Amino acid sequence: MAESDNPIFRIADRAAGLRASGFDVISLAAGEPEAPTATHIVEAAVTAARDPRTHHYGPAAGLADLRERVAAQHPDHVTADHVQITIGTKHALHLALGALAGPGEEVLVLRPSWPGHVGAVESVGASVVPVLVDRDGLTSVDALEAARTPRTRAVVVANPSNPSGVLHPAGLLAEIAAWCVDKDVWLVSDEVYGGLVFDADPFSATAVVADSSRLVVVDGVSKVHAMTGWRVGWLLGPTEVVAAARAQVSATITHVPSITQYAALAALTAPVDADTVADYRASRDLLVGKLAQVPGVECPTPAGGMFAFPDVSKLLSAEHPTAAELAAWLLDEAHVAVVSGEVFGDDGTLRISFALDQERLTEAADRLVSALTKAGS
Template identity: 30%
Template structure:
């Protein structure tokens, strides 16, 4: 009795891996889980206080569909100042998480048999969202030896190409695209009249580089849909708060979907978002510093085990080549069974990931070190 569109979509591989690990934990097994993309830090206190204050003063009713005006204004200010976008509050829609934003975008801009470009490997939920919209995914290969940058993108563009998805810093690879790479994507989008969805949810979790928003490039203002949120940078995953900046017709379409589905983001949560943007940013800096130390420990440890892994430029994932020990699916199963270490097989993110595993280092240095020791013993 299921809808035919559901047959086109697989369940989330990252959620599946996390659920298996949680089930084993409930059975009393000590699992070291490197699966979910969630900071292990608490939301900063000033953000929690702002949301609680809003709740207790009565901000518990329906919010405007596009978001609380004060939050939309704060987001616009942030985008103008930090991302160099020509943003105004009217060009912003606040959503219950960036994932919901991406779903609404796909449903708003894609028609049946349109094509959307993903760079392989790509986050697990882009492809299902494209398929739910009735469109098709065009997978463009990337070069793991060169920062997972797309290879020969222009060769995959045709008259049905409607959208290119850019995720930098990226999941699962942690890749950060430099200006030259982004400019090439922008030039192709302009020359072929294609929209770009720029998912910038990891923009603040970046190491020794500077984030660049493709929407700030010449000619890209009206064809870029910028997605961001609060989950990663402010450790607010459970708050479900994201946002989109785009031209007015796209925002209008998204608002139509939002008003008939989730209505709006939670009212008092949005006041926490205002505090996140306008309050002290030191907690973000401290969190990124700790992620960097974890990254270095993990990547150096993996390479010492003959698991080839480049240091990611951002996010909190290592995308490791385990081909010396088998393909990613085989190694994932072995690590869970023999080492009680949970990772995500790279094949979940695209065909090119078959020899890889994704390891989230959103856990303590102690657990990372223990995980490395368990992996070494299992693969010896």
């Protein structure tokens, strides 16, 4: 999809235009926290920039300390040898899929899902086979088996999901992983929102699967640590996949810039502030609670991530026939930017971020409640 066709960019452009005309626009459209990166992380980068060791080439694999730190978040059988540092989670997805699939082969992608999963599969020349999630936003071994062909090489599951915030529970993930081993299909577990889980303990697929021989985890510091612009992520999996990814990194970018790797190391060294997750949970509850006041809107409570994903199909009408048109109207009417579900493969929904301070979120949510109530009446 060209950027100009992407509803997220269209909404962002319109929001910028309204702001330039002096309107108080609140954006709940971005897929990133509004907060800046924590000071201790920024300071670690400044210190690293002053250290001449970062002024020269480093290892293609990524800094040993960072790889060890990543491995330490996983069960003991995962070591630094199973980790490749990448330019963000998106790069890790591209490298993982490049190692696992190619032209003429298929990758199962859940729908709705973050469009980057489709883009990553296409970037390696493989074909996307969409697998619709069930009413609860989950997939199952039966749904995956129905979509599998002899060309299927991998399935991508984000846990929790963007846009729905649905979390595949540990037992279900373990079943899917076992099916993958049985069918020689790789499970690519996207855990970039894995630290933002609200009603349960967070877990990685590495901790719940019995056999990790067909498991690759992609993750990064972008979301949980408010570091989207720093571009540090990683891929974690069997050494043959890591070696293929490393060869690509070495042949293309040489390695991820050392300064940002030191920033990521600082992020992973201090535990995620319990208040951060509690704040996200409170923001989720605030937004979901407000949306529940709108007749006709159904908003499941997201188990994790940073988005509510309400079904607004009952509000669609001759005036606002699609969720995209409703989102455009909400921007004009309420000066609140949200993303329509079509970009994720679901036409009757909106994706609404709650990753901003609660005062602004309350203001935005109140505006949405009155505008959506008006749209439905």
